[in-house]
Amino acid sequence: MKFTTLACITFIVVHVSFLAPVNSVNPACDKIEITGCIPAILYGDKPTAQCCGKMKAQQPCFCDFIKNPVFNKYVTSPQARAILKFCGIPYPTC
Incomplete structure (x- = not known):
C-alpha cells in the first residue's frame, strides 16, 4: 500500500513539473x-x-490572448465575438 501511494505521488509530481510553463x-x-x-x-x-x-473560465485571459499573435485571430474573429455574445460574455476592452 505504501509503495503504491509513493508511486502515485511521484507520478503526479513528475508529470505536473513537465506540464508547468x-x-x-x-x-x-x-x-x-x-x-x-x-x-x-x-x-x-x-x-x-x-x-x-470554457469561455467563461478563460475570460480573465482574453486580453492576454488578444496581445498574443498566436491566439489573437481566435479571440478577435467574428465567430469568437458571436460565441461570446451568445454565451453572455462581454467582449473585452483591453
Whole structure:
C-alpha cells in the first residue's frame, strides 16, 4: 500500500513539473481552450454549454490572448465575438 501511494505521488509530481510553463507570467493564459466550440467556430452553430463554460473560465485571459499573435485571430474573429455574445460574455476592452 505504501509503495503504491509513493508511486502515485511521484507520478503526479513528475508529470505536473513537465506540464508547468517555465517562463509564463500568467500560466493559466498560456493556452486557449476551445473544447466544444469547434462547430460554432467552423460552421456558425450555436455554442454548446461546454464551450460557454470554457469561455467563461478563460475570460480573465482574453486580453492576454488578444496581445498574443498566436491566439489573437481566435479571440478577435467574428465567430469568437458571436460565441461570446451568445454565451453572455462581454467582449473585452483591453
